[in-house]
Amino acid sequence: ASAWSKVPQGPPDAILGITEAFKADSFKEKINLGVGAYRDDKGKPYVLPSVRAAEDKVVASRSDKEYAGITGIPAFTNAAAELAYGSDSAVLKEDRLVITQTISGTGALRIGGAFLERFYPGAKKVYLPNPSWANHGAVFKDSGLEVEKYRYYNKDTIGLDFEGLVEDIKAAPNGSIILLHACAHNPTGVDPTQDQWRQISDVMKQKGHFAFFDMAYQGFASGNADVDAFAPRHFVKEGHNIALCQSFAKNMGLYGERVGAFSLVCESTEEKKRVESQIKILIRPFYSNPPFTWLGEVKGMADRIIEMRALLRKNLEQLGSKHDWSHITSQIGMFAFTGLKPEQMDALAKEHSVYATKDGRISVAGITSGNVQRLAESIFKVTG
Numbered sequence: 396a397s398a399w400s401k402v403p404q405g406p407p408d409a410i411l412g413i414t415e416a417f418k419a420d421s422f423k424e425k426i427n428l429g430v431g432a433y434r435d436d437k438g439k440p441y442v443l444p445s446v447r448a449a450e451d452k453v454v455a456s457r458s459d460k461e462y463a464g465i466t467g468i469p470a471f472t473n474a475a476a477e478l479a480y481g482s483d484s485a486v487l488k489e490d491r492l493v494i495t496q497t498i499s500g501t502g503a504l505r506i507g508g509a510f511l512e513r514f515y516p517g518a519k520k521v522y523l524p525n526p527s528w529a530n531h532g533a534v535f536k537d538s539g540l541e542v543e544k545y546r547y548y549n550k551d552t553i554g555l556d557f558e559g560l561v562e563d564i565k566a567a568p569n570g571s572i573i574l575l576h577a578c579a580h581n582p583t584g585v586d587p588t589q590d591q592w593r594q595i596s597d598v599m600k601q602k603g604h605f606a607f608f609d610m611a612y613q614g615f616a617s618g619n620a621d622v623d624a625f626a627p628r629h630f631v632k633e634g635h636n637i638a639l640c641q642s643f644a645k646n647m648g649l650y651g652e653r654v655g656a657f658s659l660v661c662e663s664t665e666e667k668k669r670v671e672s673q674i675k676i677l678i679r680p681f682y683s684n685p686p687f688t689w690l691g692e693v694k695g696m697a698d699r700i701i702e703m704r705a706l707l708r709k710n711l712e713q714l715g716s717k718h719d720w721s722h723i724t725s726q727i728g729m730f731a732f733t734g735l736k737p738e739q740m741d742a743l744a745k746e747h748s749v750y751a752t753k754d755g756r757i758s759v760a761g762i763t764s765g766n767v768q769r770l771a772e773s774i775f776k777v778t779g
């Protein structure tokens with residue numbers, strides 16, 4: 396018998412599988428709200444002009460194809476560090492940051508998970524918000540960490556369950572690893588206020604918890620990269636030596652280029668050197684070193700998303716929907732957590748050729764001024 400006769404058929408990916416279903420649909424006005432990937436008002440993927448210009452420069456430079464270092468190109472990682480921590484960051488001035496280029500945000504999470512599995516002095520367990528990005532659990536489980544949840548979303552208020560969140564963070568044993576979405580929470584689009592972030596930082600400091608930030612949408616939430624980085628920067632100012640994952644898939648539209656970074660704030664330059672050496676030892680047998688790669692227009696994308704939120708809500712209200720759709724405009728970032736049930740999401744796909752994930756999340760980037768009317772009518776029909 397074949398070596399693989401025992402390999403079972405696995406299910407399609409909860410998110411990327413939606414795009415397969417969308418592609419299989421021949422209806423000409425089909426709408427894809429599944430994958431969190433920005434689309435312009437024609438529903439087309441958007442390549443930032445600055446990226447096109449950089450691309451031309453790289454090609455014109457006729458650069459050689461030499462290996463990048465294990466942690467990537469210093470010009471890139473220095474720029475990524477400055478974008479995340481701020482050009483005036485003490486951590487950068489005191490040379491206390493370990494940063495490596497990664498295979499996009501997923502690669503940053505996986506390198507982070509693997510490093511924590513190998514060196515974290517506390518329990519090898521990470522606490523994820525409930526709900527969280529569909530792939531977080533698998534990334535950390537495959538890194539060898541246990542995964543637990545902390546309360547995050549209150550479906551009755553369609554808002555943050557701040558009390559539940561604080562209670563669960565307090566209940567976790569001292570020194571637990573807590574994953575935090577820096578901004579534009581996926582899938583709910585619900586973020587803590589700056590004051591709530593201050594309280595979360597205080598509680599985590601009291602508990603000696605480790606803050607593991609996932610920042611996949613910096614600049615994409617508010618349109619301002621500094622505002623969107625408030626949480627990780629506040630934690631660092633408060634003395635948390637955080638881990639931070641950066642993805643440039645969405646805010647730079649570099650999805651398929653797989654551009655990201657993983658960083659760890661250390662106590663001193665001496666500690667940074669030891670930690671960096673171990674990050675290199677971890678990456679070398681993983682993929683050795685990252686692809687040659689490149690890094691302005693994100694505000695334009697954030698503004699279009701905010702405009703589509705308002706349009707969808709307005710259309711639903713004009714259709715006479717009895718539901719309260721205010722969360723569509725109060726949520727922030729790539730996604731709107733509609734509150735629709737899985738069977739309603741199925742009906743949207745089967746009867747209306749509108750595709751999104753079963754949890755009721757829609758990628759607002761898939762909405763255009765051309766499809767928002769039909770989208771509203773479809774949602775109105777399945778929600779009554």
Ligand SMILES: Cc1ncc(COP(=O)(O)O)c(CN[C@@H](CCC(=O)O)C(=O)O)c1O
Nearest residue numbers: 410430431499500501528581609611642644
């Ligand atoms: C919170 C969060 N972290 C990390 C990532 C990973 O992004 P990279 O492409 O590896 O940089 C995503 C992408 N989530 C989007 C995109 C599709 C996907 O990978 O699931 C989504 O949820 O639709 C994300 O939403």
